[in-house]
Amino acid sequence: MFYYSLLKKRNTSFGLSEKNGRITYETTHNNVSFFTNEALYPIIVDFDYYQHFYKVKTNDIVVDAGANCGHLSMLFSKLVGPNGKVFAIEPDKFNIQKIKNNIDLNNDLPENILIEDILFWNKNGEIDFYEAGTVGSSAIWIPDAQHCVKKQSVTIDDWVESHKLERLDFIKMDIEGAEIEALEGCKKI
Template sequence: MSVKKKIKKAISFIVPKGMAKERMKLFFYSLFNRKGISFAIENIGDKIIYKTAFKDTVLLTNEALYPIADDFEYYQHFYKTKKDDVVVDAGANMGHISIFFSKQVGNNGKVFCFEPDKFNVERLNANRALNHDLPDNIIIEDLLLWNENVLVDFEEAGTVGSSAVWFSENAKLSKSKP
């Protein structure tokens, strides 16, 4: 087990839940974040909102983006999004990358999100609602992208574990639309 994981486990054991734990995680991840990425948290009532800033783009989410903030750069390795671009997010999950790209492409751009897991779509919409500066340019398609037009078994896990390839022992499969 890496030193980073050992520290995280120790923090979880010492401070098991609540805002104190979130502040400790924020401090920990802020120590290791890359230049151009910053994190903050807000306590609104009994709800914690996470703020992630990547360069000039700020995202508000219901989930901490500490472990995936580097993905914003990764997804633009070969092509940097510009105003008015059209982006396809195949497997949009909870919409973090979709929201980022939505802000990047602006009012005249489009972001097509393909996400067949209804639980993830609910989370995507909840994250969209937090970002009041978000252009109305995200189109969500409740579809699974596949290499041919066939019905495909799909396990909705409500996480990145949703799959059309691997199924858990408790899988309740639903047919995805062709």
């Protein structure tokens, strides 16, 4: 903890806490704090990186595609507030459970995170997906058939229409090499 505190970014702090009988990690960045089951030291740079050109703000509608463990979803949740929405798009069932576990650690989160077990693609249907419970889960790279499952794919345009969204203010997309395919399905919005 001492080492990471020495090398931390400005406006960032880390701490340890006990929640539900387990040691958890507390991260504060730009006055936004939350608890996670994973240490965020190596990924704290992502908090600003993804918001380089657009800063998420109150009442925004945000998509966190490739939500992984939900760290950015929780940050966005606090930034958009109770009248905003955060759609955590994550096709890996193991990561979805991690998102839920992290959300459960934070009693002060607005109830505005909606987790969806789908993946964005250039067409609607089912595609092969490597479900490994890591950041390496992918529809592009499938190293073995043992962890390959069929997953529902949807274009962003059709997804927006099915949710009757009039706008999307911010899309964060880190979907392990499938960004081009997802953007091909995002022509209207």
